[in-house]
Amino acid sequence: MLKVGLLVGRERSFPDALIAEINGRNCGVEAEYVKVGEFAAGSSTEYQVIVDRISHEVVFYQPFLKACALAGSYIINNPFWRLADDKFFGVNLAEKLGIAVPKTMILPSRSYPESIISESLRNLKLIDWEEVVAYTGLPAFLKPHWGGGWKDVSKVNSIHQLIERYNRSGQLCMMVQEEIKWQQYVRCIVIGRKEVLITNWDPTKPHFERYKDSHQKLSPKLEQTVREQAIKLNEALGYDMNTVEFAIRDGVPYAIDFMNSAPDFDITSLTERYFPWVVKVMADLCIEKAQQVAQSKPVYRWDYLINIAAGGKK
Numbered sequence: 001m002l003k004v005g006l007l008v009g010r011e012r013s014f015p016d017a018l019i020a021e022i023n024g025r026n027c028g029v030e031a032e033y034v035k036v037g038e039f040a041a042g043s044s045t046e047y048q049v050i051v052d053r054i055s056h057e058v059v060f061y062q063p064f065l066k067a068c069a070l071a072g073s074y075i076i077n078n079p080f081w082r083l084a085d086d087k088f089f090g091v092n093l094a095e096k097l098g099i100a101v102p103k104t105m106i107l108p109s110r111s112y113p114e115s116i117i118s119e120s121l122r123n124l125k126l127i128d129w130e131e132v133v134a135y136t137g138l139p140a141f142l143k144p145h146w147g148g149g150w151k152d153v154s155k156v157n158s159i160h161q162l163i164e165r166y167n168r169s170g171q172l173c174m175m176v177q178e179e180i181k182w183q184q185y186v187r188c189i190v191i192g193r194k195e196v197l198i199t200n201w202d203p204t205k206p207h208f209e210r211y212k213d214s215h216q217k218l219s220p221k222l223e224q225t226v227r228e229q230a231i232k233l234n235e236a237l238g239y240d241m242n243t244v245e246f247a248i249r250d251g252v253p254y255a256i257d258f259m260n261s262a263p264d265f266d267i268t269s270l271t272e273r274y275f276p277w278v279v280k281v282m283a284d285l286c287i288e289k290a291q292q293v294a295q296s297k298p299v300y301r302w303d304y305l306i307n308i309a310a311g312g313k314k
Contacts, residue, residue, distance in 0.1 A: 002290040005034035005047040007061055009054040014265035014279070018051070021283040029290045039064055045071045048290040051241070051282075052077060053262045056148075072297035074289045077261045080300075081238035086146045088175050090259045093236055099229050100254045102178035103136045106145060110169045129159050136178045142166060145173045148260055155179070180254045182247035184216050188230040189263065189278060190242050192285040196227045197277050201245070211271050218248075226253050233258050240285060 004022055008015045015033070022031040034050060045068045052075055055061035065079040091104045108124050133140070142165050143153040152172060156162040166174060187201035187210075198218070201210050218226065230244040233255065243263040246253035265282075267275045 002029045002294055003047045004029060004031040004049045004051065004286045004290055006031065006051045007034045007054055007065070009057060011053065011266055013267040013275075015051075015053070017267075017275070017279045018282055018286070021279050022286060025283070025287070027287055029287045031286065036064055039067065041067070043067065043071065045073050047073050048293040049074045049076065049286050051286065052079065055079065056082075056262055069298070069300065070302075072293065074293050074298050076240045076285070076289070077242070078238050078240075082261045085237060085259055087143070087259055088145045090237070091177075094233060094255045094258070097229075097232055097236060099233065100252050102180050102254055102256065104175055104177045105132055105135055106173070106175045107132075107166065109171050109173050110166055111171050113171065129163060132176055133159055133162065136176050138162075139179045141177045141179060142169070142174055143177060144169075145175050148257075148262075180247040180249050180256065182249050182254075184218065184248040186216075186218065186226060186246050186248070186253075188226060188244040188246070189274070190230050190234045190239070190244055191278070191281045192240050192288075193231060193234045195281045195285075196230050197274060197281075198223060198226060199274055203245070208268055211269060211274060222248070222251065222253065229253065229255065230258075240289075241282070 006015045006019065019031040019033075022029055029048075034047070047068065050065065050068055050073050052061070052065055055065055062079060062083060065075050069075050069079060088104065088106045091101045094101045107127060108121075112121070138159075139155055139157045140162070141153060141155055142162060144151070152169065154165040156165055162176065185201060185203060187199050189197040189199060199211060200216055203210060205212075226246055229246075233244055234240075234242050237259065239261055241261065241263065242258065243260045244258040245256045247256050248254070264270075265275075265278050270278060
């Protein structure tokens, strides 16, 4: 029997539904919650696939997942790609891909640990706040270059407010981003880098209300563009489970947030309108990847060296 393991936090509706969906298909693949404590170097893993919903918060899971990848598991999402990414890199990547993004600037951190002394910062110059706002415009958003859930995000309307909020950011590395005054806003749920559900989503509403009572329709051409760009971003990032948000201004979709590798899939957020699709398509992906791993394990850059060390050929 092939096995899918789920690594989760406090969420329950999505993982419970996903396990039930996979197990209910009787297709030679079973799903369960991962249980792990101490884990020795060189250990094997019983899982062909592990769905990671929590390693961004629980650091121990990060080396564990990398070790499982080395042992032959397929991890959703790839822990090497995901941990290397940040929002500023994402903006640069999207721009290189020809996808519209808000004007964005990265800023040096406001403060540092005691181990970082003034001599360690000799390459830094003072921030030219006039230059920052001349580039991004006002209002703008001040946000961490890594993170999610709108944590530590502020909308600023003046240089004074920008500096005040920056001075409260502590050791976070922050970036300033142009506000896109949008006429439409959509969130794309992207699974397996190929399946896209374009949802009505309103970021101005409270968290659990954002998928509700938001009715809009994209033109066929705009819908195709949004779908293609959402897939392109996930192919470039290597994510199998992600959401991509587009703010649409004057008919142009701007990629706003597209590095959500553990998106909120709770039924209270997605509602009955979208939740069944997510569960079904995630189950399809997990089963497909488990069956693929059973045939041949994922290939990483170090595998040819391991093969040589084992007496194989280059």
